[in-house]
Amino acid sequence: MNFDKEYLISLIENKVEESLNLDYKSAMALEPSKAAEISKDISAMANSDGGIIIYGIKEDGEQRHFPKEIDSVSRRDFSKERLEQIINDKVRPRIEKLKIHPIAITDEKVVYVVEIGKSDTAHQADDKRYYKRFNFQSVPMYDYEIRDILNRQSHPKLDLSFDFANNFTTLIIYINNVGSVFANYVNAKIRLPRKIVVDRLGSRVINSNIVEFLASNTVREMVNNYSQIVQYWPSRYEPILPHTKFKLMEIVLNNFPFDHEHVIEWEIFCDNANPVTGSRRLADILDNR
Secondary structure (H helix, E strand, O other): OOOOHHHHHHHHHOOOOOEOOEEEEOHHHHOHHHHHHHHHHHHHHHHOOOEEEEEOEEEOOOOOOOEEEEOOEEOOOOOHHHHHHHHHHHOEOOOOOEEEEEEEOOOOEEEEEEEEOOOOOOOEOOOOOEEEEEOOEEEEOOHHHHHHHHOHHHOOOEEEEEEEEOOOOEEEEEEEEOOOOOEOOEEEEEEEEHHHEOOOOOEEEOOOOEEEEEEEOEEOOEOOOOOOOOOEOOOEEOOEOOOEEEEEEEEEEOOOOOOOOOEEEEEEEEOOOOOEEEEEEHHHHHHOO
16 A cells, blocks of 8 residues: 555545544644553554554544544654654564554655554553554453464464456455464455445345355365266365465456445454454555555
8 A cells, every 4th residue: 555645635535434444643642741652552453453543634523533634743853763662662562563654744744654464462552551442442451352362373364365357347355374374164254335246146235335245265176077967076175275375256346446435344254263354445455456
């Protein structure tokens, strides 16, 4: 994803609401007295599903959790290096999957986009407590939630990746095993706006706007390719090896080019691991190709 001034403007103009993976902070969030709060919010994002915290966007006073305007920070008063130092000093253990993207608004003013990956371990804030993202906030975690995060390394780590074919009318969905543990039994729920799906065969309607597809890592091979009567072996699950991917499905779409309302959402179930949820705008998938 390209983080630039146009990206910030698009969030504001399209009224993109905060979510599990997106948090807006005004310039005041970077005041000297806020270091502990920074550690709390950063660690909560890493302990949850990962995401983006933007320091330099003010929320709408009437519509909470919606962006109102850019509220940039002075480079001289608060540099990228200072933010990086606060995060590294106040969060334990150190978060490995973290990037800070400075976005220049003027020669002197900047907005910081902090990109945080989902972590394999639990991170502690400056107050020695563990936090997670819940209902747009960073809230303390229960003991069992902390233990579940610490067990992430013993479960498969799965994510989705995407590609387009046929002049961007076909969305190809892959499931990626990005961890070091076999993924044996995988099932996924894929949700898309109803109005952009051409072939809804095999899907179910969630509401007037959303359809849901079910997919899994099952394969069914033919017994004899040369027989006039097509016969198949019983279906079986195809284990997904660590650091490999499996093609889940293809979905035929219309309404290209995609706008900010066209979002794909998913939920992945695998073995005894907790479900993994995520979402992405189709326009962003195109930008990252």
